[in-house]
Amino acid sequence: MTALRVRIEGLVCGRGGVAAAGPVDADLAAGDALVVSGPNGAGKSTLLRTLAGLLRPLAGRICVSGMVMADDEAPLGLFEIAHYFGHRNALKPAATVAANLGFWQRFLGEPGMSVGEALARVGLEGVGDLPAGRLSAGQARRAAFARLLVARRPVWILDEPTTSLDAASQERMSEILATHRAGGGILVAATHLALGLTGASELRLAGAPLSAPPGLDLDEAALARAEGWL
Numbered sequence: 209m210t211a212l213r214v215r216i217e218g219l220v221c222g223r224g225g226v227a228a229a230g231p232v233d234a235d236l237a238a239g240d241a242l243v244v245s246g247p248n249g250a251g252k253s254t255l256l257r258t259l260a261g262l263l264r265p266l267a268g269r270i271c272v273s274g275m276v277m278a279d280d281e282a283p284l285g286l287f288e289i290a291h292y293f294g295h296r297n298a299l300k301p302a303a304t305v306a307a308n309l310g311f312w313q314r315f316l317g318e319p320g321m322s323v324g325e326a327l328a329r330v331g332l333e334g335v336g337d338l339p340a341g342r343l344s345a346g347q348a349r350r351a352a353f354a355r356l357l358v359a360r361r362p363v364w365i366l367d368e369p370t371t372s373l374d375a376a377s378q379e380r381m382s383e384i385l386a387t388h389r390a391g392g393g394i395l396v397a398a399t400h401l402a403l404g405l406t407g408a409s410e411l412r413l414a415g416a417p418l419s420a421p422p423g424l425d426l427d428e429a430a431l432a433r434a435e436g437w438l
């Protein structure tokens with residue numbers, strides 16, 4: 209079997225039909241990391257959300273090869289084999305941390321570590337029975353990150369994963385990312401921090417001056433409906 213490969217070809221992404229970044233080209237093989245950088249508003253999150261299948265590309269394509277799903281079919285797209293870790297933590301505040309992670313494990317398909325193991329890996333032993341809403345910002349970020357460990361997906365798309373993390377937690381996350389890559393995983397991360405990603409390639413987005421493009425719908429409710437709560 210050929211090894212996993214993700215090719216991004218001429219990808220233009222945007223919001224409300226208005227281009228924010230691109231065209232972007234990248235060729236990622238098992239173990240590769242791509243760091244997406246650029247100033248605020250450059251389109252990093254827009255690109256990552258597009259890769260995760262949450263926004264439709266305006267042009268170009270994302271091709272996945274070398275991957276077979278449990279049903280012996282090729283994946284429908286990158287979104288089916290990728291974890292997306294965005295700005296929002298995707299934890300229901302009233303449910304316990306363990307219930308949140310248990311949900312994601314069932315929802316995302318192929319199980320990885322147990323919930324307890326994943327929590328220990330992010331340094332959150334013993335918080336499984338707490339409502340997620342009781343966690344501090346950094347604890348919540350770590351609990352959310354444990355989602356990537358409870359279900360196996362070979363491509364990790366991470367948007368500012370170290371937000372709110374203290375130095376020890378950043379170090380722990382760097383180790384987890386290195387382990388993921390060493391096991392043949394691919395990483396795409398927008399980050400202002402180094403994250404210890406040795407050998408990573410960089411994609412720098414330039415950004416455009418702030419403007420109010422005509423026809424851009426900024427209605428919050430419409431956006432929330434369109435984008436879900438991830």
Ligand SMILES: Nc1ncnc2c1ncn2[C@@H]1O[C@H](COP(=O)(O)OP(=O)(O)OP(=O)(O)O)[C@@H](O)[C@H]1O
Nearest residue numbers: 223224228247248249250251252253254255426431
């Ligand atoms: N929900 C939205 N609706 C419409 N336009 C948006 C929305 N979110 C972002 N934009 C616009 O898309 C462009 C790219 O924003 P994006 O969030 O992708 O940038 P970024 O590089 O991730 O920024 P930051 O470093 O601040 O997180 C900006 O011009 C922004 O105004």
